[in-house]
Amino acid sequence: MISLYDLLEAANGQPFGEPGAQLFNDFSFDSRTTTDSNLFVALKSDRGDGHQYIREAVERGATGVLCTRPPDFDVEGVSIILVRDTQVALMKWSHYVLNKLGVQVIGVTGSSGKSITVEAITQVLKTRFAVQRSSADGGGRMSLPQTLARLSPEHKMVVLELGATQPGEMADMISAIQPQVGVVTQVGTAYGDLFENSEHLMQENGLLVEYLSPKGTCILNYDDDRVRSMSTRTRARVLSMGIEGFGADLTAYNVVVGATGTGFDVRFGSNRYIGRWSLLLGKHQLYSILAALAVGIHYDIDPADALKALTNLTPLPGRMNPLNGVGGSLLIDDSYSADPQSTLSALDWLESVTDEQRRAIFVMGDMDGLGNYTQRGHRLVGQRAASFIKTFVTEGPDAALAGRAALDQGMDRRQVVITYSIEDTVARLKNEMQLTSSDIVLIKGGPSARMEFVTSALLANPEDAKQLPRSMFIEQAQPFMAHSRPSWVDIDLNALANNVRQIKTHIGNTVTLFAVVKADAYGHGAVSVARTALLNGAEYLAVASVSEAVELRDAGIEAPILVMSYTPVQAIRQAVRQNITVTLYDIELARAYDRAAREAGGVLRVHVKVDTGMGRLGVLATNAVPFFRSMLNLNHLEVEGIYTHFSMADESVDYTAEQTKTFKRVLTPLRAAGFSFKYVHAANSAGTLASKENHFNAVRVGLAMYGLAPSELVPLPPEFRPVMSWKTTIAQVKTLPKGHAVGYGNTYTAQDDEKVAVIPVGYSDGLRRAPNNWGFVLVHGQLVPIIGRVSMEKTILNVSALPEVAIGDEVVLLGQQGEAVLSADDIAKRIGTINYEVVCGILPRVPATVSCTIPVVSPTSRNHTFRAQHSNVKALEIGFEAILPVDDKSLVFSRPGSFRRTISSAS
Numbered sequence: 081m082i083s084l085y086d087l088l089e090a091a092n093g094q095p096f097g098e099p100g101a102q103l104f105n106d107f108s109f110d111s112r113t114t115t116d117s118n119l120f121v122a123l124k125s126d127r128g129d130g131h132q133y134i135r136e137a138v139e140r141g142a143t144g145v146l147c148t149r150p151p152d153f154d155v156e157g158v159s160i161i162l163v164r165d166t167q168v169a170l171m172k173w174s175h176y177v178l179n180k181l182g183v184q185v186i187g188v189t190g191s192s193g194k195s196i197t198v199e200a201i202t203q204v205l206k207t208r209f210a211v212q213r214s215s216a217d218g219g220g221r222m223s224l225p226q227t228l229a230r231l232s233p234e235h236k237m238v239v240l241e242l243g244a245t246q247p248g249e250m251a252d253m254i255s256a257i258q259p260q261v262g263v264v265t266q267v268g269t270a271y272g273d274l275f276e277n278s279e280h281l282m283q284e285n286g287l288l289v290e291y292l293s294p295k296g297t298c299i300l301n302y303d304d305d306r307v308r309s310m311s312t313r314t315r316a317r318v319l320s321m322g323i324e325g326f327g328a329d330l331t332a333y334n335v336v337v338g339a340t341g342t343g344f345d346v347r348f349g350s351n352r353y354i355g356r357w358s359l360l361l362g363k364h365q366l367y368s369i370l371a372a373l374a375v376g377i378h379y380d381i382d383p384a385d386a387l388k389a390l391t392n393l394t395p396l397p398g399r400m401n402p403l404n405g406v407g408g409s410l411l412i413d414d415s416y417s418a419d420p421q422s423t424l425s426a427l428d429w430l431e432s433v434t435d436e437q438r439r440a441i442f443v444m445g446d447m448d449g450l451g452n453y454t455q456r457g458h459r460l461v462g463q464r465a466a467s468f469i470k471t472f473v474t475e476g477p478d479a480a481l482a483g484r485a486a487l488d489q490g491m492d493r494r495q496v497v498i499t500y501s502i503e504d505t506v507a508r509l510k511n512e513m514q515l516t517s518s519d520i521v522l523i524k525g526g527p528s529a530r531m532e533f534v535t536s537a538l539l540a541n542p543e544d545a546k547q548l549p550r551s552m553f554i555e556q557a558q559p560f561m562a563h564s565r566p567s568w569v570d571i572d573l574n575a576l577a578n579n580v581r582q583i584k585t586h587i588g589n590t591v592t593l594f595a596v597v598k599a600d601a602y603g604h605g606a607v608s609v610a611r612t613a614l615l616n617g618a619e620y621l622a623v624a625s626v627s628e629a630v631e632l633r634d635a636g637i638e639a640p641i642l643v644m645s646y647t648p649v650q651a652i653r654q655a656v657r658q659n660i661t662v663t664l665y666d667i668e669l670a671r672a673y674d675r676a677a678r679e680a681g682g683v684l685r686v687h688v689k690v691d692t693g694m695g696r697l698g699v700l701a702t703n704a705v706p707f708f709r710s711m712l713n714l715n716h717l718e719v720e721g722i723y724t725h726f727s728m729a730d731e732s733v734d735y736t737a738e739q740t741k742t743f744k745r746v747l748t749p750l751r752a753a754g755f756s757f758k759y760v761h762a763a764n765s766a767g768t769l770a771s772k773e774n775h776f777n778a779v780r781v782g783l784a785m786y787g788l789a790p791s792e793l794v795p796l797p798p799e800f801r802p803v804m805s806w807k808t809t810i811a812q813v814k815t816l817p818k819g820h821a822v823g824y825g826n827t828y829t830a831q832d833d834e835k836v837a838v839i840p841v842g843y844s845d846g847l848r849r850a851p852n853n854w855g856f857v858l859v860h861g862q863l864v865p866i867i868g869r870v871s872m873e874k875t876i877l878n879v880s881a882l883p884e885v886a887i888g889d890e891v892v893l894l895g896q897q898g899e900a901v902l903s904a905d906d907i908a909k910r911i912g913t914i915n916y917e918v919v920c921g922i923l924p925r926v927p928a929t930v931s932c933t934i935p936v937v938s939p940t941s942r943n944h945t946f947r948a949q950h951s952n953v954k955a956l957e958i959g960f961e962a963i964l965p966v967d968d969k970s971l972v973f974s975r976p977g978s979f980r981r982t983i984s985s986a987s
Contacts, residue, residue, distance in 0.1 A: 081105060082119055082229050084144065084159050090176030091169035096150045096160035101143035106229050107170075108142060109222060116141035119159075121166050123222075124148060129886045146170075170225045171256040177228050178257060183212075183235055185257045186375055189242040189250070189285045190265030190307070191278075192422045193368055196360070196396050197265055200372035201239045203393050204386040205379065210234045214241040221249050224257065242288060246274040250287045261378055262288040262316070263299040263371045267306045269457055270419035270449040270526075277451060282306055292316035297378040299371050302328035319377065321370035323363060330374055332366045339410070339433040339520070340402070342366060346373070348383055356387050361400040361412065364425035369393075398532060398549030400426065404540040406510065408517030411538055414524040415531035416549040418447045420457040423524055424464055430522050431468045438518050439470045443505065443534055445525020446476035454478055459485035466491040471513060473497045475505045476529055476930070477608065484636050498636065500608040500930060501573040502530065504615045506537040566840035566873075567808035569928045570895070571604050575801035577616040579785050582799050584617030587768065591775050592759060593617055594642065596782030597632075598624035603920045604786055604804055605928060607635040613785065614639050620759070622780050626651040629660045642687055642721075644780075646697065652676035652684060661685040661720060665699045667710045670717060677716035687721035687759065692742040693735070694727040704746045708755055721759030721778070722747070729766035729774070730791035736767060740774060766790035769797075788904055788915045802903065804919050805895025806926070810859070811874075812838040813885050822876050823868025835880045837864075839891050842873040846922040847893065848911045855910045859891050860884075861898030894918065 082104040087093055104119035111133035114120055120137035122130035122145065134151045144159040145151065146166050163169040178185060186205075188197050195214075202213040212235045214227050220243055227240060240257060244250040264285060271281040289298045294315045301307040302320035311318045322328030324335065329348065336343035342360055346353040358369055369390055376386040395401040398416025405411040414426050427442065434440040442465050450457045458478050462485030465472050472495060474483040483498040499505045509515065521538065525531035532548040539545060584593055595613035597606045610621050610632055621641045623629050629641045640661060647655065647662040649672045655662055656677050664670055664686040677684040688707070691698030699707045711717065724743045728735040743762055761778035763770075768779040769790065787802035789795050815835050822828040822836070837859070843849040849870040856863040860882050867878045879885045894902060904915035911918075 081232075082107065082144075084161070086176060086180070087119075087146065087161055087169070087173055090173040091161075091163050092172075093146070093161040093163045093169065096162050097155065099159040100157040101159050104144050104229075107225050108137060111136040111140065114140040114142045116143075118142045119144040119146060121145075121170065122147040123166055129888070132884045132886050167221065171221070171252055174224050174228050174256040175258070177231060178238075181231060181233060181235065183231060184237045184261075185259040186237065186239045186261040186263070187242045187254065187257065187259035187288055188239065188263040188265065188371075189244070189288050190263075190301075191268035191270055191281070191285075192417065192419060193265040193365070194241045194243060195416075196365060196399050197263060197368040197371050198239045198241050199396060200368045200390060200393055201263070201375045203389050204372045204376040204381060205237055205239070207376075207385055207389050208379065208381055209236040211236070212238040214239065220245045221252055224253060242285075244281065244284045247280070247284060250284045254288055254291045259288070259292065260296045261299070261375055262292050262296070262314075263375070264289065264301060264307045264310060265367060265371065266301050266304045266421065268419040268421040269453045270447065271451060278453070286310050286313055289314040289316070297374070299374040301367055303367075317378075319374040321367060321374060323366055323370075330370045332370060335363050335366065337363055337429060337432045344369075346370075346383065346387065348373070348377070351383065353383060353387055356391075358390065359392075359394050361395065361402065362425055362429035364422070364428075365400065396549075397547050400429070401547060403535065403544050403547060405515060405519075405521060405538045406540055407515040407519070408540075409515040409519040409521055409538070411535055412520065412522045413532065413535040413548060414522060415445075415529075415535055416527070418445070418524050418526045418529075419450070420447065420453075420460055423447065423461050426522055426524055427461070427464050427469075430520065434468070434520055438520055440468060441471045441473070441509075441513070441515075441519055441521040442469045443473045443509065443521060443523045443531065444475070444479045444482055445529025445531040445534075446478035448526030448528050450478075455481055458482040462486040463489050469495070471495055471497070473499065473505055473508060475499050475502060475525070475531070475534070479525070479529070480607075480635070487636060493638070498611055499615060500612050501577060502533050502537075503574045503577055504612060505534055508615070509534070509538060566811075567806065567845055567893070567926055569603075569922055569926050570805045570807060571608070571928050571930050572801070572803050572805075573608060573612045573930055575787055576604070576609060576612050576785065576803045579787055579800050579803070580613050580616040580618055582797065583768065583779075583781050583784060586797075587772075587775055587779055590777065592619050592761075592778040594620040594622045594761065594778060594780040595785060596622045596644075596764075596780050598622065598628060598644070598782070599920055600628075602782060602786055602916065603922055606631060607637070608930065609785075610637055610639075611635075620778070622782075626655055626660060626662070630654065630658060633658045633660070640685075644689075647673075649673065649676055653680040656680040656682040656684050659685075661687060663687055663689050663697065664717070664719075665689045665691075665697050667707060670711055670714055674714040674716045683716050683718050685718045685720045687723055688719060690722065690724045690743060690746050692724045692739040692746075692762075694725050694739075696725070698724065701742050701746050705749050705753065708750060708753070719755070719757065721761065722750075722757045723759070723761040723778075723780075726762060726764055726767045726774070729764060729770055730794050733770065736770065736774065764790075766794045769794050783916065786919065788919065802895065804904075806893040806922060807895070808839050808841045808891045808893060810837045810885065810887055810889045810891060811840045813879070813887060824871060825869055828868040834878055835882075835885070836867070837877045837879045837885055837889075837891075839875050839877060840873060841893065842871045842875055844872045844923065845926050847875060848921070852911045854893065854907050856902065857891050857893050858895075858897040858900050858902050859889060861900045863900065863902070894922075 084102045105117045108114040108118040108120045114137040120142040134145055146161045188194050198214050202211050205211045212231050242253055267282045269278050271278045275281045289310045290313050292298050292314055296316040298314045298316040298318050300320050302322035320328040321330045323332045331347045332344045334345040342358045344356055373383050373386050401413045403411045430440050458481035462482030466486040466489035472486050474480055480498045483496050486496050497508050523531050523535050536545050595618035597610050600606045601609035622644050624645045642661045644663050652673050689698040690704050691700050726736050759778045760776040763774040763779040765781050765784035767774040768781050787800050816830045818830055818832050820830045841847055853866050853870050856865055864877045864879050868876050904918040907918050908915045
């Protein structure tokens with residue numbers, strides 16, 4: 081319990097008004113998850129201000145509020161505690177409570193293995209003491225008061241996970257808790273966004289061992305050179321732990337790795353403990369066992385008794401946790417976190433328990449926080465996987481690096497599946513691979529990859545979803561972890577997959593779908609879009625140039641690709657080598673292409689384009705038959721297809737029908753003359769949706785695939801969803817006095833006292849300046865006007881109509897917020913253009929994230945209470961960039977990934 085008076089004394093707090101409740105059952109840092117008798121903490125940072133959510137927290141049952149300024153509404157019956165800084169106040173309270181109760185503190189830090197080590201230490205200490213422990217998903221400064229709020233006078237010890245998320249945080253935590261024992265598990269290559277490198281994070285974690293007193297004990301991983309070197313930084317007694325080798329104080333040896341657990345012997349000094357068994361999977365998890373033994377030794381607990389207590393230690397959710405999968409398969413859910421070191425260790429285990437009779441399947445998501453080590457780290461994992469994995473499935477742009485590395489290492493292309501959405505990953509595993517009792521599926525990825533949703537979809541018993549990490553992920557909300565960029569584009573690849581499937585259903589199985597991914601897939605990211613389209617029914621890709629086609633080939637995409645525009649003769653050799661199809665419409669060009677293909681030692685596939693009324697590239701319909709006869713002797717050209725292009729399919733049914741007739745009049749004599757074509761296509765998105773008469777045996781769909789309507793005459797079916805949205809956050813809020821000018825040229829003057837918000841986005845990002853700007857954006861689910869001129873990287877909004885607006889609030893420039901929608905069509909009308917230009921006009925400097933709609937693992941009523949203004953400001957500590965509800969069964973989340981422009985080199 082949390083005492084009002086402890087807070088007032090510890091943090092030098094001041095009550096505001098008459099106090100109400102004096103005891104609180106827990107801290108709440110998120111108004112959405114506040115419950116009865118909680119103490120809501122209004123955290124304030126440069127990314128947001130929790131004070132604007134005090135009213136909601138009180139409405140949800142909070143009986144106390146810790147804040148830096150009093151609420152502006154009636155708070156009768158609610159205890160309001162005013163402090164200078166809420167985070168500092170909580171650290172002071174943590175220190176006060178620990179001293180008051182006289183509790184011993186054991187701190188555990190490191191790059192991985194912290195949570196299971198905390199659990200193991202707790203199991204050992206519970207043989208002698210009443211022990212409290214960090215939650216399984218602990219870490220960071222704010223996890224401490226959440227754990228300590230559960231302390232009671234009976235507790236003698238508390239085991240805390242100390243995961244520093246930013247520089248200076250470790251010093252704050254150890255000053256508050258003053259640990260007697262410190263454990264460092266290992267140092268990996270992940271270091272998060274706020275540290276310069278892994279060495280910087282190691283120095284931060286090393287502060288724990290520096291703090292310990294000579295009466296304390298420092299427990300270090302002897303097998304990790306950087307951790308072992310920390311022994312020179314501490315005054316405390318050092319106990320080291322190692323596996324198989326020599327030199328450590330505590331050693332596990334004779335290790336036997338099995339599919340259901342791990343056998344081992346232990347040596348401590350002259351003592352031997354033979355034939356021990358742990359339910360933890362993998363040799364690397366024995367470090368947690370040894371750390372727990374070392375803590376027990378500090379507190380005079382016999383290792384034999386400690387080992388007995390540890391026999392009941394089971395895997396934590398998402399940490400090498402075995403679960404029953406569909407078809408009798410064995411799922412190893414290791415989805416809580418990932419770095420190269422832990423991933424390679426998991427692969428070592430998988431190799432040791434599989435053979436020719438058991439298929440090893442590895443499903444890998446992006447690993448987070450690797451910084452400059454991202455490419456090398458993912459490639460190392462891919463190279464290791466290639467040595468024994470039977471099926472390797474990657475999900476996400478960074479994981480694609482591992483897939484490419486496996487292919488480069490010689491792994492068969494049929495064994496490697498590269499996807500960019502959880503839905504596609506699950507579809508391939510569940511529907512195409514037919515998992516059986518002979519399969520062991522290792523599922524691993526960083527927090528932002530959310531690979532537990534892959535595990536969830538493959539469970540034989542849906543009730544086992546309770547064993548997944550973050551299954552109650554709203555409970556882990558950490559406010560104000562907004563996107564690290566000023567603005568970003570969000571690409572919903574599951575919406576894209578849905579649209580492709582809808583198109584394929586519309587055209588039928590006998591018609592080939594060409595997915596048009598030119599212009600970087602209309603700004604959506606060519607590689608990720610191409611892979612997603614191919615996984616969901618597209619069979620052919622269409623681009624504008626050989627260079628765009630090569631980008632896809634470099635990413636490992638082997639599907640046929642058609643270049644629909646002019647191809648210089650000098651690029652033909654590359655087209656032949658890369659198996660790229662080009663468009664042909666001129667006989668002299670045909671002869672030049674034939675010579676180039678002959679010199680390249682191959683055959684060039686071509687599609688002949690016929691001009692039936694567009695007036696652009698294409699051989700005129702009246703010249704088509706002579707054109708084909710002239711090509712008869714060009715032996716190095718293979719005419720695979722013939723096509724035309726509609727010019728008014730989105731405007732005129734009659735003109736499109738006339739083009740179709742003209743095209744058919746071309747085809748009839750050609751076929752009579754013996755010419756045959758594998759692909760005959762005419763319809764773009766509008767033509768595809770308008771009439772099946774336009775389909776022939778192939779269609780080329782671009783715009784509709786991205787959830788954009790060709791025109792009012794040809795709307796999208798209701799099942800289609802927009803794929804792109806564009807967002808930013810508020811950088812400043814202030815009130816301008818009447819008459820105050822706004823922006824360059826003073827084109828706007830405040831008509832009264834006006835509240836304005838500045839957003840960090842402008843025409844250098846693609847937000848149109850002139851002759852017309854976008855007019856409006858969405859804030860708190862409402863349209864608010866842009867005022868003044870749009871600057872290069874700043875724009876000003878009039879938010880006078882909104883009662884609560886703060887720094888860090890989400891602003892939607894394109895897309896949906898709550899019930900409100902600002903579509904590409906809306907914007908196009910305002911600026912006098914078409915929706916194509918809106919999405920293509922967002923400039924490359926704007927980073928992209930990927931969103932996926934995913935099933936809720938353990939739905940509760942609280943899982944569905946998101947509001948638009950919360951979706952980015954109050955994101956999740958576990959890796960979310962944004963969250964929005966879709967329906968009672970699914971949510972939308974976002975995670976970082978520069979899909980749109982960097983994917984070609986990254987994949």
